[in-house]
Amino acid sequence: MKWLFGLGATALAIAGFVWWFTSLPGPKQLDMANNAFPGDSNAKLLIKDQTYDKKLNLGMNIWASEEASDQPRPVVVFIYGGGWRQGSKDEYAFAGRALANRGYIVALPDYRLYPDAKFPAFLEDSAKALAWVHDNIARVGGDPERIFISGQSAGAYNVLMLALDRQWLGREGKSTDIIKGVAALAGPTDFYPFKGETRKNSFGSYHKPEMTQPINFVRADAPPLWLATGIDDTQVDPRNSRVLHYLILEAGGDAQYTEYPEMDHLEIMMAIAKPFRGKGPVLDDMVEFFESQN
Template sequence: MIQRLVILLILLVGYSVNSQTTTYSLKENLAYYENGFEQDDAYIKERCKLDIYYPTNQNGFATIVWFHGGGLTSGNKEIPESLKNKGLAVVAVNYRLYPKVKAPAYIEDAAAAVSWVYRNIERYGGDASLIFVSGHSAGGYLASMVGLDKSWLEHFDMDADKIAGLIPFSGHTITHFTVREERGIKGTQAIVDYLAPLYHVRPDAPPMLLITGDRDLELLGRYEETAYFHRMMQLSGHSQVQLFELEGYDHGGMAFPAFPLLVKEINRVKKALKEK
């Protein structure tokens, strides 16, 4: 289902959550590599941390694992303001960056963070069956890779199919441009290899909501590659994949109108799971 949306429609549909009586807490800089993993690696100690923002007087809430953007070369973890006070937990993740590391270190970190959430979210009152993975740009790429290529989470004894939903915001579906840069490949040469979400199209993946900015305002080919990925997922037999193009919004600006769609998708999946 492909839809072109304007901001008024987005903001009016399915975003409000009554959280007037809900209180929240924030825990910061928790290490997600546990049990002394790579304890002598100073860069892991520095970067591989997460923050968790969660309801303190609710139980069984859903959780969003959020990966920041920045082209795999910059950026820092943050709890998006648009996801606060929605009756949800938000886990914001830092990961190692190029050029200090190269692929697949970024994906390894993303998988380690997601597995940490699965092992620990119930301690904070969350439901481990309601963990959604999302992020913007490079963060959207990481969300897709962790959810589609099952090998990354298998390394941490986790099953990617336990993810309740994947909601990448304007993330590469071909091999990421920074990974191509590492190999000396120009940005206009599209590559689809094992480091591309497109390479791992499968019918049994978690539900997916794909969101991009306006095709005429987005980064080079970003809408088109996402539309192709959407079509290939459909042809593979995946029955729960949607694509939204946010008309009038560029790559950086598309996140704001995308957040209501993320919350709406979480509520849709929660309802569907209850009806099973």
């Protein structure tokens, strides 16, 4: 009978773990799965909860390589997605590890989310975070002359707007010239009129909706763009990346477009994490784009 009790206790423990694990946000589940696999071992959390906006109490985590370097390292500011309503810098540690393992200093900032904030608050926060990085990253071994910005979904929207619409960085006394390149994964670029609760919540009350759309800020002198999408994405139609790519090239700018077969909106981000890199070479392609701009 003892073994029956033991088996029952084990089953309850497993069920409890499964319930707890599935109750976590998706990115946190992905981060935990990522940590269960070997690799990216030379990445470390260099600074946790670095404040970049004292008034709003907004911070960032900064990741770096364990390996010493006598040269400043290139920098990636990664903005997470989540429909402008959810997400946390702590949930996306797997992205910090992945890029730090490739030799980058990685800043993962938080920003205000709905319902506490609507457009343009999340762009204002992202611009402040990028400005802070430009001013301070040299102190931790980063190169302020080689700053890339990246994001997925809502985060991709944020970084595209920072790169294309000069006003957001301009409010922080910065130029978009501080951006060496932009890697946007599954970014919404052309979504007016607003459909769906998420977009209506975050953008619907803004008095000039045309000012919310990245395609309305296409210019030849924008930072180089790498626009990536999964062909099976039903949340952000691949047309968004295709159209922006076409318009940037038509204007005489620098843009690359990559599409991944049999990959959807979430899987393009999952492919950054170790257990799912076999889905597609998203991480490799992103790093190749960054290196092509050095």
